[in-house]
Amino acid sequence: MRFPRRAVLRLLAGSAAPPAAARITWAQAYPSRPVRIIVPFPAGQATDTVARLIGQSLSERLRQPIVIENRTGAGGNIGTESVVRATPDGYTLVLASLSNAVNATLYKRLNFDFIHDVAPVASIGGGPYLMVVNPSVPAKTVGEFIAHAKANSGKINMGSSGSGSVSHVFGELFKMMTGVNLVHVPYRGGYVTDLLAGQVQVVFGTISTCIQYVRSGMLRALAVTTATRSDALPDIPTLGEFVPGYEASQWYGVGAPKETPAEVVETLNKAINAVAADPSIKARLAGLGIDPAPMTSAAFGTFIAEETEKWGKVIRAANIQVE
16 A cells, blocks of 8 residues: 655654654653762762762752762772763763873773763862972972972972872872972871871872861962962962973862763753852852863863873873772
8 A cells, every 4th residue: 555755754754753752851851850979989078078069059950859979999980880880861970070080091991981981961160289298398489399309309208199099190290290209108098197297298189188287387388280379379379380381180070871861961061050150159169179160061071081181191101000
């Protein structure tokens, strides 16, 4: 039996309409139940603090509970992989950070590729680390520290949160760009006690960890690691003022399993950008040394790829091995 051409076209058009309509309806309904944000690090760390701060306001905007779940281990890889394996429906997200970009090179056998297996959703923001020294170090500026370190090659200890940690790679970039020879001392339980005691002399640490000791005079801040000065510490120069081209920022954002619908990613991107732009949230992020950096999901993906390439070069050049 033959159908007239117009009838066939009407049938084809009709058969195509329901799936498109279903996608639109489904996207408009998102989210219809609680959304989980997986934090790949322990409660109390900066990544966890950022997730809980953003999650509270995001819950109000999406009108659904945001559940923060800590899944730790393997430098953040266990929690990240759980999101990679999750259903790509927008209900399981990961609080991504610079550690994800570092781990792509640091770990030789990952079960996932962060760039290809995680959909970039939204950037939250970023900020500097502080280059701090024990007051026993006779240097008031980065330039003086470089001169002191070269005069005492191999005698100055640089503490970090562990091999391949953010504080470690920031320090290794400094060593590469200045030619100084600092002895790396990785810590698992925290370096602050030994830094205050002078057993390690220099650290590239988080503002939240170090600022109280800087303000009390127990540590001396020489510079921030970002390309521009921090609003939280406007009198502290940047490393780039002494080491042209040096720039290192910790950053945070949100990712989802690949193949998460574009409509869902866009909904989340707009909501997270709005949260980060809220004056009260901006003020609380500033207290953590984080400046909001809104981006489209595509721009955030490009940024992650660039960061992965940059820190991969540092890890290979310094031959950093995971503990």
